[in-house]
Amino acid sequence: MVRTERVARRVFSRLNLALLLTGALAGCGGPMEPAPSAPEPEGTQAQALTYPSGSSQTVVSRRVVYRNGSGAYQAAAGFEHFRAAGALDIALHNIRIAEVDAPAVREALVLMSAGQKISSSGHSSGVTGQASNWDASCDSVSCPNVNLDGRSLAMKLRALGLFPSGKTYLSVVNDANFDHLFDSDTKQRIVNGFSNWLQAQVRPETRAIYLAGSSRGGCLMMRVAQALRANTALDGIDLYVSSFDGVCRNSQGELGTFDSKINNPVRPWGTFYGAWATNLTAQFPRRDRLHIFHVVGGQEVAPATGIRAFSGYAGSTPPSTGTNLDWGWYKQTWVKWQHKEIGNPYTDPSASDQPQAVAETIDAHLTWLDARLP
Template sequence: MVHIAGFPRRITLWAGLALALGGTLTGCAPPEPEALLPGEPEASLDSQSQALSHPNGSSRTVVSRRVVYKDASGNYQAAPGFEQFRAAGASDSTLHAIRIAQVEAPSVREAIVFMTAGQKISSSGHSSGVTGQSSNWDAACDGVSCPNVLLDGRSLAMKLQALGWFPPGKTHLSVVNDNNFDHLFDSDTKQRIVNGFAQWLQAQVRPETRSIYLAGSSRGGCLVMRMAQALRANTALDGIDIYVSSFDGVCRNSQGELGTFDTKVNNPVRPWGTFYGAWATDLSAQFPRRARLHLYQVVGGQEVAPATGIRAFSAYSGATPPSTGTNLDWGWYKQTWVKWQHKEIGNPYTDPSTSDQPLVVSETIDAQLTWLDGLL
């Protein structure tokens, strides 16, 4: 591939969540028999092992700002540059938890890159292999901002920046350390949060913008998928390529979020004795406008917390979902199954065993980068 310089490259739920994110979930029965639908679009189950190894970037320290902050009198105020969140209508107390670091914000923006961690579910922070933040990133946060947030050079955000595929000095890069896109929120609150993020991101677009890249893990994966729906529905952005990387993206099936419903597609490479699988969604129906749209979900499907039904989504084709999934490659949408735990997919540098880390990184962070490189 030739790249031309200067162009964009193409709860008890709470208790259960805390328990699951600290340990391994296993079942007590063998996996169900596999079944495929005749003629179902699929890709080789070995495809994720073909990812290239991409070099690490440099770690850097950033300031993460609250989109709604508290002034000296304790009153909520919309943070300058983030007014779109309050305008979208979510409560100030909900928005106060959302913190975003604008890593690079040049005036000329040929590309927009947006990455988000998953849901923060306890008093501690949330580490992320996507954004590069550590588990104690929020230790110094106050009512206005979080200074000195360190982004690990091994993260997707820092690796992508080092690769320079989107024009250096002409790319707006933001990382969301806490999106507060809570799985348990009602549908209306979630929609207001999605609207706030989508409207804020659209405000970063300039006449010269040609590419938007979104990436997120867990609840962040669902958020970027829903943001992509809003962006692709906006005909004013039809000339812009939209790329989305989801790492075991989790949408709430009981609310029909992203079209998910109560049919589980079993993970074809799940470890023996587990029940890894993902909630089915007819993703084609969720994205009726697919020109210049490119989506990739790496999915494991481990239940995030025991007996909660919280798990990732899986696309399917045909009249009904298959009992057991396959890797998919529809041109505009790609999906690969992995055997890793939910937390390992989102945190491949900290949560897998030392011996497993290289393979987990290859099948998550580097797999997404290899996919993106093939499109740019």
């Protein structure tokens, strides 16, 4: 009965989508992104459907470790796993998570992370939906009134009902504080905190986990996926992972990356876009019920830093120039977009480029996920 109801919901969502695309439901379901005005040049990847926006949502983003009235650090209720993993309180204090939906029955768990905050202000994210000033209201305990944009991956997914409505746990990580420059031990403790906390959300009825993240958030979600897939107690759960130009530190061998750059085959003329190679088959030796999709551009995040996304490769040695990959359990597509445009295709590309950027990032992941869900 549950499967039948779920299939019916998805059929209804697709019907509504088709009607929206033809204009029959104009004004319902939120604003749509405009469709491309012209077909893509031959040889480029096919664009995804343009999915309707969801509703915006105002949430409270809580610190996993907060300062109490005496100024002392204290683990937040429900987030004790982070402090137990042993990272310093000063690092954990900047991790802020909003539990958007937390039902008692949890057939699916969804966790999405924005990228690393690299200045004193926040940043917008097309994955979580947070605006650039999302942290303006933060105090020592929480960040009230954080608005999540309805066009984001999180809110589109929520509206589409690809996972059971009312039975899906959804959280967004507004700041994972998964700093690229942290030492390996600190990073591992943060990964352990996230993976242990997420595993605590699993219920006997849980059948699917979906992780998504951009930039450093993409690397974090890949590493959390490693921890989840290594736990044999979760073998009956399907694990889906979306990475948007996920950035791992090659000088630390993070996610198996090393100093071999794979050039982006669709990079803009005059650029040096490319990604650090990693043997993902070795990184995920247990691949049953594992599904990963990585969209990669490979622009250097900051000039002359060597900070760029990862790329999987097939064969014994990395190629000099990459190709799109589809190994069944792992899919990777190259795009021409800048790093920040992949992270938020609604604000950073030019207005004329936004429809294609959305199609090749946010909507491409929704299309991929929908095709793989039972």
